[in-house]
Every structure is written in structure tokens, then in C-alpha cells.
Amino acid sequence: MSLLQLFGINLVNTRKFVWQAIFFLTLSVSLQAQPYATKYYDANGKEVVKEQAYYVAIGTIPGGKNYFVGKVVEKYVSNKKIKAKRTYDQTGKPTGVTTEYFENGQMKEKYQLKNGYVFGGYVSWYPNGQKELEREYTAYSNATEINHRTYNHWDSLGNQLAKDGTGALVEYHTDYTVAANGKIYKGNRSGTWKGYYPNGNTFYTEKYKNGELISGKSILTDSSEYSYTQINQLPAPKIGFAEYYKRLTKAMRYPKSAKKIGLQGTVHIAYTVSDSGQIADYYVLKSLSEDCDNEALRMFEEVPVEWIAGTSRGNPKSYILTLPVSFKL
Template sequence: MKFYATLFLFLCTFSVFAQTTVYQAFEADSAAEPRGGMPYVTTFLQANLRKPIAAEAQGVGGRVVVTGIVEPDGRITDVKVANKFRPDCDREAVRVFTLFNAWKPGYKAGKPIRQYVNIPVTFKPNPPFLYENGARVSYFDKDDKLIADSSKAQYKQLVPVDSLGIPSGDIIVYKTKGKGWKEETRMPLIRKEGSVRGPSGKTEYLIGYQDGIIQWNGLLVSIDDKGAILRQTYFQDGKRSGTELVYHPNGSVSEKIEEFDDKYVTTSWYPNGQIRQIQSSAKPKPNVPMPPDHVLAYWEDTGRQLIKDGAGRATYQTQVPLPADSTKFIAFVEEGQYQNGFKEGVWKGRYADGSYSYEEQYDKGVCQTGKARQADGTELRYTEVQKQAEFKGGMPALGQFLASNLRYPADAQRARVQGKVFITFVVNTDGTIADARVLKGVGYGADEEALRVVKAMSGRWNPGLLRGKPIRVKYNLPINFTFN
């Protein structure tokens, strides 16, 4: 009995040892490799990399080599630093590499194995800046030009940011006074509930800076109720500027939207870090119809590329809000062909539960005809996939309505108050208005007057349409009060 017990223990020990053996790449019959290809791993790591504020302030650049184990199921584990740079950057390199879990495992003797992999993570140098007491410090001369010599400065600006570069306090501008500084202006840090809810059903909260006419300026960060970053965008005078990042619930980047002179290029990833799609979108131009998006490449979640150089057949599955309750989401599947980067021929889509479906005919990315079957069996036909809510008669009629109905309040006239009142409201499916409120006002009765006029528009709107069906649409309208 002792012999058999000893043999059993030996076999168990050998089995555990065999399962935990980790191979080097040269020992594998086929080495582990990232799904989608190595270049897109680098792109993913750079999109997710948050250079520590201390390293960014010093402007340093360098490389960290990290190592990990690719498991038979494609996950990465036991991530460590193999070649150090500096402690804060080393920790960040480990964090971002841990996010990438889209590997094809290595194989030996026909079976998937555990295998070591090494990846370099590069921190690019940048212009250094002064960072003191949790704030970026900048100096300006009398002409508001940025200068390095504080002794020659007329103004000093403090921008409080945390260790990740996220806004953490009011922006304060000081002006020289004698041998010291006196606060001249302050831009408060705004924290408010956003109006967008994701598939998780969680409310977004916005953190950033707004100027006197409620335009966002600088970095705008969206977080959930637990403080996880959902989105970060740069704004200049109320307009999006630079690169925007959107995040998955697991903290990895889901979309990177880069701005160019005449277009935006969006790179998207699956939650495990695998590349998903690359597409470009034209920038909107006044009085010019928006051209369709141009899809350059698409990969399914197995790593297989379905669209290359704008050609191929794709199947998408996304989460979309239910028409009856926009806070609830359902899986939506659509599929069709791309040619030269544009939708071509027949495209079909459906809810996962089969309660809704559509079929559309495309030519060079533009919908020619479409029909949608509703849950009750009725069928809607259309030529535009989505149509915005519009005041009946268009913008000229809206301008005429405001000119005929808006009254300048006496208190505002006496106080010589001018400016824009921003009203937000919802256009219902029957063209009526709901939830009208003042976003930003000027006071002296102008806010109340603007709100009165907007409410008087109820019933004068054509509702927004999605595949032929009326939908509720949120609308923001600036109303200007000026002296003639």
C-alpha cells in the first residue's frame, strides 16, 4: 500500500509540474503571438499609456521591457519588469501590458503551452514643464506669451492636476503685484452629471472647465460613479480638439479618435486589447452633407481580419438602447459588404431577440432604400437611416419665430445686459417639447423669457427619425439678447 501511495503522490507531483512548465519562444513548435499582429499591440499600449506626471514634468523619455506568461487560453499573467527605466514608469508599463489579453498561445507537440513573452514599452520625451504642489505652473509676459523666466513674467497660471494629469482644481491666473502675486481670474473646475448613459446603465459625470458662455475648454474627463474614467476629450473654445479616448469598463481604451486637418481617424479595440477596426470620418462643414464613414480595416474577435484595404464582409455586434427605454440596452447584429471602404449592396440588421430587423440597400456608403420590421409586425420604409429633429420650415422659420416672439425684458434693458441664453429641451416623437430648462443664462429676466419662447415652440417641430420611426431627440438652442 505504501508503494502505491508513493507512486500516486509522484504522479500527482509530476502532473502539477507539467502543467506549470513555462517555455521560452525558441522551445515552442509555434511561438505565442498577439491576435491582430504585433504592430497593433504597440498601438494599443501607446493608446493606454499614461505617462506619470513627474516623468512628464521632467520631459524624460525611455523604454521599459516587460515580461509575462501567455497562458493556453490567451491571457497574460505574471507581468514583471525585465529591463527597468524609472519606478513610476516601470509601474505604468506593467499596468498597460497587463491590459492586453488577446494572444494566440504557443504550441508544443500539438498542445497549447504556457510561454514567456517580452514587450518593450516606450515613453516618449516631451517638453518639460514646472509642476509644484500638485499643479502645472506656467508663466506669461505682458503680451500673454509663454515664457520660462518667472522673473520677467507678468502673469502666472496654476492648473491643478492629479498624478494622471486629470484636472483636480480651479485654474487660477495671478498678476504681479510688487514682489508678489495677486489673483486676477479663476476658472472653476466643473463637476456635473452628464446626459449620456452607457450600456452598463451608469451615469457619466463630467469634470472640466467651462468659460463664461458654457463652452468647454481644455481637458474634459468623463467618469462613472466609482471614479473610473470613461472618456477624455480636449476642447478649445467649445470645439473638440486633438485626440479623444473612450474606455471599456475594464479600464482599457476602446476607441482612440485622432483629429487631422479634414478628418477624424478612429481606431477601436475589443475589451481584451485586440484590434477591432480602423475608420476615417470627414469633419463636418457648414451647409455640406456629411459623407459616409470610410472603413479601412476590421477584425473579428478571433483575430481574423475580415476587411482589408476597405474591402470585405463584416458582421458587427453592438449594444444599442431600446426605443421604448433608452436606459436599457440590447445586442444588435448587422452584417454586409464593404467596397473601397464604403457599405455596398444589401445590409441587414436585427436585435438579438428577433424583435426588430432591417434591410437596406447601399451605394458607395449612402443608403438608397430601407425597410424596418417593428416588433408588432409593421413595416416602415425610408431613404435616410437617421434624421435630426427640425423646426418646421427649417432654420429660417426658426429664426423668424424667435424674432416675432422674443421680448427683451425691461430689467435686462435697464441693466444693459446682453448675451446668449442656452436652453436645452427634448423634442418628443409628436413634435412637442419636454424637459426644457436653462443651461446657462444672463439673468435680469432674459432666462425666463428664453424659456417661455422655447416652450411656445411645442408642436412646431418635426421629430427625429431612426429608420423611419420617430424618436425623442435632445436639442440645445442658444438665444441671443442684443441691443439693436
Template sequence: MKKIIFFFLLFTEVLFAQKLNNKIVYLDSLFIETSQDSQVYYRIVKDYHLEKKEYLFTQYYNSDKIESKGNSLNKDHFMKNGEISSFFENGNQKSVINYEEGYKIGRCEFWYENGIKKLEGEYFLVENKEKKIESILKINNFWDLENNQKVSNGIGNYIDDENLINDSKNNSISSGSILNGLKQGTWIGSNKKYKYSFEESYNEGILISGISTDENGQKYNYNVINVNPEPKGGISAFYNFIAKNYNQPENLKVSGKVITSFVVNSQGKITNIKTIRSLQTEADEEAIRVIKKHNDFIPGLSRGIKVDNTYTMPISLKAY
């Protein structure tokens, strides 16, 4: 009897120690870290407090159903590496995608929420017009919701739901022709979130040009789909501004990070500032004060149209 109790206590102690090494992170609808009150998802980072080459990330819906799981090369953000599986809240498989150091590369599969196979394809890397590396999806086979095959061996017609395929939350849907697995010719689409329509021209999967029309009939030319907001003077100047103007509280008791989020609106002004990871009340309030003082951004663009974007700002502090 004593031996059984001993092993039970030992098992409980080991299990408790394992849980202590894990970390829970609360996420909003865009999978950006937020407060527990604002969470839409949450993430468990296994062995967060240990030094490892990779960390197992498991993300959950608020219902505690698994949303996605896979390894990350960084314990503080999901730098995906290897096979990542995602799921609908009903438990059905949503996608299986392979990553290398955060980039989608290699085979992938997608399903509809009702369990019907949607797509089989593969990602490969290219350099875009901004001289940045991005992943391009080659579509080998595609089925509609009624299980009718619309693309076979890289040829056919395709409906691109950017929310599902590109991990986007901008609600754009477009349709057009696929040749050799890639977008080709004219594509027509619309965006419910920002209330615009668009027409784009592609050659071998690369966007050549596009024209969007907003809800007022104003037209915009573009050759890049999404442009992130940027501080005037550049990101380095912004960080230097924060470092120069942030007054660390004298009574700071612990070292760590204050993480603040805010919205850069379509006019380039900062709104909706809030603390999403608190370190100490005085440190949190000072982060909000100094960010408000800057308030000068170039707004982000969605298909040439100025839109609101969420921005996250971490500030590392060391207690003395």
C-alpha cells in the same frame, strides 16, 4: 521647519483653488446631465469657472475609472475638439478619434474590450439628405473578436456595432460588404432595444433606402436612420411657448439655469419629467408645470419606427 510648513500650506492653498475652478457634472446612461442619484457616469470640467477657448473634459464610470477624456470648445456640453480617447471600464483602450468643432474627422482606431484591435479608419464630412453635415466612417482595416482580419485595405465584410462606432445607445448591429472603405450594397441588421429587424441599401457609404420590421410584423420604409423628436410648430415655437408661459418666482434668489429632462414617447406625449439641475424649488416646479402644459411633439423615429426619446430643456433665469 517654518519654510517647509509655509510651502506645504501654499501648495495646499493652490490645489484647493484649482479644485474650486473645476466642476462635476452627473450623467445618465446616454451621457445626458442628470441628478447625482441617477448618475451612471460623471464628468470633471477643468477650470470651468475660468474663461478659456477650450476646456479639458474627463468622464468617469461610477467605479471612478476613466471613460473618456479630451478637450471641449464649450464648457457646458462636450463639443469635442482634437483627439478624444475613450476606455472600457477594465482600463483597456476603447477608441481614439479626432474631432473638429464637434465633428468626427480624420483618423480613428477602435479596440475590443479584451484589448484586440477592432478597426482602423478615418472620418470625413458629407451633407446628408436633411441638408445637415454628418461624419461618415471609412473602414480601412477590421478584425473580428478572434483577431481574424475581415476588411483589408478597404475591402471585405464588416459587422457594424453602432453602440461602439457611432456613440449610439440604440443597440443596432448589422453586417454587409465594404468597398473602398465604405458600406456597399445590401446590409442586414437588428435592434434589441426597439425589437426590430431591418434591411438597408447603401452606395459609397450613403444610405439609399431601408425597410424595418417591428415585433408585430409591421414594415416601415425610411431613408434616414434616426430622426429626433420635434415640437409641433418647430423648436422656435416651443422656446417661445416656454418663455411666454413661464412665471419666474418673485423670490428667486440666484441667477442660473434650471435643467429639466423628459421623455417624448412614441405618441408624441411628454412623460417622466424630472429636474436634473436645480436652481430653486419654486423655479424647478414652474419649469415642470410649463413643460407639462405644452405636451405636443412629433415623436422621434428609429429606422422609420416611432420610439421614445429623452429630451433636455434648459431655462435660464436672472434674479432681480
């Protein structure tokens, strides 16, 4: 007599119960798991139909959403090799460590994102596998594009041009034409730097001291010259920020659900002002509650203003700005 029979347990019924338990557990897990989804993009990152895709992105899209959340793998259509490995937060914005690859399979870049910007260590490589540079990104500032320190830099043949923050540095456009070159000291730009358009024409000449821009002169796309002591000029409402904030405050309707529980705080909205002065995109960057988030977005949508486009070295440029909307009782 078996041990199961000794205790009056029917072996057939026991097996049936175990298989039922396994089936329902598997079903439960499968129902909770989100199915993988595929999106198609062209070389500029614009979503397109499958037949026009340069690369595909594969990941999880939560129910009722149209964006990825969690880990996503991108692959080139041409050879199925990995293009990038990314992570997206619950709002669909990129976060954490990102690794990018060239179409030949060689690693291209590895960096970390914080609040939508590169922050901390950054490493890049050439298409032949040779390391290009090692740098560190500091707190992002819209006032200048030089928000990093470069420590080591090599040319594509492996010759080290800068070591421990001192030496020569060459920066490239995406097609590997020269974008800028000059000297660095303690990781920062130093002395005279020259910048170039992708066609090789001179874009700017700048002078630096201890990493700070002293003066610059650019040749704009219309061939006119522009002198400056600050690289970037941020977009601004034509009525001014003070009047814009005043109108937003007047338009606020405090959500009843938040007022009922005494909820106070700030919703941060990120928005893009295009190089033509148009609002191109906006979303909640930092949430307070669903109703407060929706109210902040409603205010932003229903208080439209005309914008003065931002510039970089005198040329029009798109910028991502942040609008804090405070809820106080």
C-alpha cells in the same frame, strides 16, 4: 564684507522682501486657479447622487456655472480606473480629442469632436485589447447615419475582415450583440445589409450602391413594416419651418447694446427634439454677443410650437437641430 553689504543692502530685509514676493505670487496664482469639482453619473450618463454613481467626472467648473470647462477625467466607481478623457469648450460642450476606456482598463475608442459631432479619424478596440476598426467620419448629415468610411476591420480574435476599405463589416450594439452586417467597398456600404435589434430580431434590410442607399425595409417595434429610400426623417414644426421662422422674426427685439455699436451677425442655437416631439434641451452653439445670445434664447423660449417627431428607419428618434438667428440692421 559681502557684495550686498558693499552696496548697502540689508541681508535680513532682502530675505524678508523675497519671501513676501513669493507669498503674494503664490496667493495670486491660487486665487486665479479654478478649484477641481466632481460630478456623479449613472451608466446612462445621467447626473445622480454619489451613492448611485457608476462613474465620476473630475474637472474645472468656472464660477457661476454648472458645467465643466477644459480637460475632464472620468473614472469608474467600481475600480477607480479611467473611463474617459475629454475636453469641454467655454460653453460646456465636448470638443477636441476624446479617449474612452473599458472598465477593465483597455482602450475603447479614440476620436475627435467638431461642433459636437465625431469628425476625422476614429479608432475602436474590443474589451480584450484587439483593435476593432479604423474609420474616418466626414461632414455630418442628419439625412443619413452613414457619415463615415471604414478602412480596416477585425474580429475580436484578430482576423482581418476588411482591408483598405474592402471586405466584410460587423457593427455592434453597446453590449456587443450584432447591430448590422454586410459588405463594404472603398469604405462604404455595398450590396445588401441587414440590421438587428439588441434582442437579435431583424430590424431592417437595405440595399446600397456606391455607398448610396437604394432601398430599405424595416420591421418596427410594433411589428409593422416600413419601406424607405431615406434613413432619417427630421423633426419639423407642425406649422412648417417657413411660418416658424416668420414668427421668430416678428418676435425679435434688437438689443440696444448691439444696435449702438452697429453689431450684426448670427447666433446659432442648438436644440434637441425628442422622439416624442418635445424640446428636450437647447443652448447657444455659436455666440455673437451676450445680449444677442440672450435675445435669441428668449425668442426660442417665447415662440413655442408643436413638433412632429423625427424618425429613423420608421422608428421615433431624437435629433439635435440648429437654429440660426440673424441680427441685421
